[in-house]
Amino acid sequence: MRYSPAAGIGRMISGIMGMGRKYGIEWWILVMGALIILAIVFMAIFADSLAPFHPLNQNAGPQLAPPGGNHLLGTDNLQRDVWSRIIHGSRTILRVAVLAAIISSVLGIPLGLISGFAGGFFDRLISLIMDSLYSFPGLILAIAFAAMLGPGVINITFAVSVIYIPTYFRLVRGQTLSIKEELYVEAARAIGASGPTILWRYIFPNVIATTVVVFSLNVADAIMIEAALTYLGLGLPPTIVDWGMDLSMGKRFLPSGQWWLITFPGAMISILALGFTMLGEGLAEILNPRLLER
């Protein structure tokens, strides 16, 4: 075993510092975002071991106990430990938001590629559908779908994912349209490459950079939408631990001074969304000059 983990970590850290010097503040924003996400992912993975109590345990402690003592973040009106609920809630939100983003991209990107490349009637039709979807305010659309599909984690995921398909579609289609005219695509045709080959090996790789950025921002947005949906009561049964739901339930207790019920779920939602946003923005800043710096 030639490499020790310590040396590996050391090299990684110096690599990160090197990138920081090279790219300036955008890199640090990206790193911050990544760290936040990693922390929360860690939380989600090891939720069972990290949480002091079971999140659904309605006998964890006194009712509406303020933060302190046994309960780091207090308890809610059903005597459940807030901190444990926060930890477990991370699973739900990550699952929904990330899965929704994945579904959106898997559907939106190929559609954009094919539509942009093929053109003609197909393109016009799909663009029309996408533009109509896109013109709806995201939240309203999500509410409509969630209401149609009914409660459940899968359903909520779908509802959230639909909103973003047009975003990927438009982005990818636009890029495909311009890349289609580039000389290297013509060169590919000249060497005899078929349409699908050109799409996959020449156009798609040049589109990927921006889609990765959009993905990150997509997740950030999905987090907010998911929280909003569950806040409005549309979506999840009470057996699922969710920050949005806790936010909704907690607001009742604010006037009576029990601030910890909404503050912590609210803060977590914001932090996670911030993490993804920072990751996305940092990536965008870094990739962009790279793309220009021929």
Next chain:
Amino acid sequence: MRENVEDFLNITDLKKHFPLQKGFIDNLLSKEKSFVRAVDGVSFSIKKGEVLGLVGESGCGKTTTGRLILRLLEPTSGEIFYRGQSIFSHSKHEMERMREKMQIIFQDPYASLSPRMSIGKAIGHPLSIHHNSSRNEQRRMVLEIMEKVGLYPAEFFYKKYPHQLSGGQRQRAVIARALVSNPDFVVADEPIAMADVSVRAMLLELMVQLKEEFDLTYLYITHDLATCKYICDQVAIMYLGKIVEIGPLNDVFTNPVHPYTATLMEAVPVPDPKYRRIQPIPKGEIPSAINPPSGCRFHPRCHAAKPMCSEHEPDLIEVSQGHRVACFS
């Protein structure tokens, strides 16, 4: 028209007219369509192993001609014979085989390589399309061609991306890509125009070398008459979609018959301060290809123009062995 069996490539009366996009209202008001007559009746033939230089200024149709030959564009009319057989008589499958044997080198080495594809993959792509050979075999062929074009050590350059290479190196990669599938015929569209001045000679030299080694036939498209001397056997001068003069290089250069050819030669900047131009430069600029002048297209700018020139279009007539000119004077 019986084509000479010796001819490797034979083009007859090739035309390409691009329809002009008109605005909505214009379309309603007039049914008349206008066309850009990019290529308007071009004919020539190239023998195996020869290099034909297609020379002209911008808008003369030389680039379009190159693309038509490779069927990257469909012609409006005319015939193209490759090795005696019309390329339009081919099925799709046969067309693919064609692509293997007829390749193109583009002008802009950066834009013609995908920025996200490594050089090795880019060069090897024609092989993966046309050959059934194994991955290893293909890689070997790519490395071999890379060394031949001077991308040495090939292993080192294989993994690089276009932006990591210099302009000259990129153009070498483009040349490698064109040659990896062992073509017979290569269209070179201004291959050195975008390279640095000190690198151009090297690229020209390379192209000549490779021609000998691989027994290639070239169509060398350029606006720079001076470079023709080092690579071309025959040269054809184009103006506004038509060939005005064609013949063996030495003949045309020592005895340019067409007034346009003569002025083109005079206009080329000579890197010799003691040289002063003898012939006058024609006034005016190249007219639009949508509404070319009547009769001989050069007549409004020609100092030897006769009344006949504005009425009839001259055909190519033979002035001496192999040397043809389209001019009434």
Next chain:
Amino acid sequence: MATILDIQHLTVHFPINIGTVQAVQDVSLSLRQGEVMGLVGESGCGKSTLGFSINRLLRPPGRIVQGKILYHDKDIVTMSERELLSIRGRKIAMIFQDPLTSLNPLFRIDQQFMETLFTHEKGISKKAAFKRAEMMLESLGISRERLMEYPHQMSGGMRQRIMIGMGLILNPDLLIADEPTTSLDVIVEAQFLDLLNELRKQFDLTIILITHNLGNVAQLADRITVMYGGTVMELGEANEIFENPLHPYTKGLLSSIPNIKLDQPKLKTMPGSPPDLVDPPPGCVFHPRCPFVKDICREQKPTPFTRDGHLVNCWLYG
């Protein structure tokens, strides 16, 4: 002959994210009144950067790090904005490579000329300004009706001529032409160069012609400066440079360009490629490609050697 412009030890850097591009390194040259100085070199040699620096038209992050540019004994580098504005356009004019983007597409030609006049010559009447524009067009060999046209209605060559007109309308002393014919066809290029020659006599101009085309400078230039990798390789009378080039780079360049009038059997090739300006080679910047390289070339930058007004920066001399 009076010296109109004196550039002393000019250094221009471009700090970008991967390092600092040393675009121009310690360049000195002086310009005599009424001459045409050809500034030749390949892309990236620093000639355009030098041209832009003279009028302080450098785009950030480009900065003049060191040096003086003396115009009639006033240093342009340290001049105040106000003083600079009175020189730029008025005394030192510049024309660029692409006339399409240099002319405002929304204004007619006459308006563009007149606007320039109004800005710099306060109090000039509309009538007088229009007359000046008309006269300029005549000098350019363009018919007067075209004053009423828009740039997009004109051909490339004509636009390029309008650009010269815009540059000359205020009667400057010095004209900097940055690759003015690169985007033009051969015949139009020849027309343009003839015009430039004419105008130079008519307006008593001093011209800096920046180009990579040695044919152009052979026709027009009195003296030539050859640049490579941000430094001056050789400087001298045009005839001298062509007939008796001293620097190995100049020699290599001259023998590698095709000459349509000459019977050259083969072109001599130059190995290698232009240097990376972020990390230039130590010592003489040309040494990696030089067939006559010596040990000292790898370590120290050559000191300039001048003989009869012919300057060369090479360890083979002096």
